[in-house]
Amino acid sequence: MIRFEHVTKxxxxxxxxxxxxxxxxxxxxxxxxxxxxxxxxxTLRLLTGYLPPxxxxxxxxxxxxxxxxxxxxRRIGYLPDNPPLYPEMTVRAxxxxxxxxxxxxxxxxxxxxxxxxxxxxxxxxxxxLIGRLSRGYxxxxxxxxxxxxxxxxxxLDEPTVGLDPRQVSEMRETIRxxxxxxxxxxxxxxLSEVQALxxxxxxxxxxRVVAEDxxxxxxxxxxxxxxxxxxxxxxxxxxEAVLRAVPGVxxxxxxxxxxxxxxxxxxxxxxxxxxxVREDLxxxxxxxxxPLLTLQRDTMSLEEVFLKLTQEEEAAARG
Amino acid sequence: xxxxxxxxxxxxxxxxxxxxxxxLLAVFAAxxxxxxxxxxxxxxxxxxxxxxxxxxxxxxxxxxxxxxxxLSEERRAGTEELILTSPVSPWxxxxxxxxxxxxxxxxxLVVTLVYPLAVWxxxxxxxxxxxxxxxxxxxxxxxxxxxxxxxxxSLSDNPVVAGMIGFGFTLLLWLADWLxxxxxxxxxxxxxxxxxxxxxxxxxxxxxxxxxxxxxGSLIFAGLFFAVRSxxxxxxx
Numbered sequence: 001m002i003r004f005e006h007v008t009k010x011x012x013x014x015x016x017x018x019x020x021x022x023x024x025x026x027x028x029x030x031x032x033x034x035x036x037x038x039x040x041x042x043t044l045r046l047l048t049g050y051l052p053p054x055x056x057x058x059x060x061x062x063x064x065x066x067x068x069x070x071x072x073x074r075r076i077g078y079l080p081d082n083p084p085l086y087p088e089m090t091v092r093a094x095x096x097x098x099x100x101x102x103x104x105x106x107x108x109x110x111x112x113x114x115x116x117x118x119x120x121x122x123x124x125x126x127x128x129l130i131g132r133l134s135r136g137y138x139x140x141x142x143x144x145x146x147x148x149x150x151x152x153x154x155x156l157d158e159p160t161v162g163l164d165p166r167q168v169s170e171m172r173e174t175i176r177x178x179x180x181x182x183x184x185x186x187x188x189x190x191l192s193e194v195q196a197l198x199x200x201x202x203x204x205x206x207x208r209v210v211a212e213d214x215x216x217x218x219x220x221x222x223x224x225x226x227x228x229x230x231x232x233x234x235x236x237x238x239x240e241a242v243l244r245a246v247p248g249v250x251x252x253x254x255x256x257x258x259x260x261x262x263x264x265x266x267x268x269x270x271x272x273x274x275x276x277v278r279e280d281l282x283x284x285x286x287x288x289x290x291p292l293l294t295l296q297r298d299t300m301s302l303e304e305v306f307l308k309l310t311q312e313e314e315a316a317a318r319g
Numbered sequence: 320x321x322x323x324x325x326x327x328x329x330x331x332x333x334x335x336x337x338x339x340x341x342x343l344l345a346v347f348a349a350x351x352x353x354x355x356x357x358x359x360x361x362x363x364x365x366x367x368x369x370x371x372x373x374x375x376x377x378x379x380x381x382x383x384x385x386x387x388x389x390l391s392e393e394r395r396a397g398t399e400e401l402i403l404t405s406p407v408s409p410w411x412x413x414x415x416x417x418x419x420x421x422x423x424x425x426x427x428l429v430v431t432l433v434y435p436l437a438v439w440x441x442x443x444x445x446x447x448x449x450x451x452x453x454x455x456x457x458x459x460x461x462x463x464x465x466x467x468x469x470x471x472x473s474l475s476d477n478p479v480v481a482g483m484i485g486f487g488f489t490l491l492l493w494l495a496d497w498l499x500x501x502x503x504x505x506x507x508x509x510x511x512x513x514x515x516x517x518x519x520x521x522x523x524x525x526x527x528x529x530x531x532x533x534x535x536g537s538l539i540f541a542g543l544f545f546a547v548r549s550x551x552x553x554x555x556x
Contacts, residue, residue: 011556012556048400049404050400050403050554051554052555069406071406073404074406078400078401080397080400080401082396083397084396084398084399084400084401085396086398087396088333088336088337089329089332089333089336093329097325097329098401098405100321100322100325101322101325101401101402101405101406101407102405102406103406
């Protein structure tokens, strides 16, 4: 549905995005993840045709966005990070305007506007001026504007920024429901959000794609061996010696015991990639008469994945 | 054309849902009333064409204020992003904006019709023909100033800065022949040619001359053209 082929965009000497390639299939919901300044907004602006690429190609539904800009734009609904609203217009008039701009035929406009008003719970404020609406309502008007022409692709730039927690969860619910009819590309710097919503993640850092995959796969692929948390009822130093002697253990870190007055010691054990050391750990400790109190797998959150990726990137750049 | 009209209608609508149009209309009407009283009512030699010439001067000041937020505000508020990611070309957008303000300007001119009609009603000296050509001149002059103001508005995302640039355009056009007279030569000719009042004058006297139509037409086209170019150029930076 969407394909970026080696797309580069710079702002004068400043970096925008460099050699970005990725693909989004029809019906998918894909999150662009990265810290501020990573190139998320630039990528979305390139996709919507607001900015032209300096090199590379962007295809939407097989059409090059530079060669057939209008055909592509009719297929896209876009909510920029700042909803593009006219405060002096009423909600209904604004949606009519947006529908007319996007080539919704005159006879269908009223029905489409009504449908959008209803879908986003805007019926009660249809006659109010946009400037008088609260932030949450404005965001909904922004979304209504993006879907009023029933596009194939929805592009949402940081759709939950600036909303209160309840509105955030409503917005996520809405995005999920929109995903039934639309291919969605959205950006976020909040990892849990991306993890909760997307089928696939594209991680951007300093204008480049550093990873692209399903959130779970990404987390798994990046683990260099399993990490275990364990508590042992024994002297910390002696227990550490036992743990280090277990074959397949890459490293052992001594932690503070969890809980007040906890007897014994706590460790984080990193296994070598591809090895399951849990059984060996159990028997070795048992042989040494050190009762194992807790054994727990630590999976990496997307947050750690992200930090790790960006640190590797930086290290590579320095090296 | 459909898109142009969509943009123009929205523009007109927002003039009237915000105080802008009403304030401009009130100030404009008040000042015209003042001109009418001083130049016609209490004057020993009542002269409607002089009144209309002053309306033109008034527009030197009003046109930049009128147009300053047209494009700059869209850029600042981010609504530009909605327009430019819709199937609308920069030409359609700029033409729509221009048309919207032009319609409002024509409405203002209709308000000023009350003065010549009053003179005619009370039997003052009156030349229908000259009045019509004068209004044609005012329409062209207004369109040119609005177009230049629109260009100024595309140059900054700060409406006040855009307004000052626009004011520079209109005032310099008004005063171009001040310098033109003393410089002389080719440059002087150019400056004299640019002076807007020299082109308006024939219309006020009842003459429609093609060279003046070309002059105003060129200004209108130049303003729109450069506005479009500056929108397009910004995408590439």
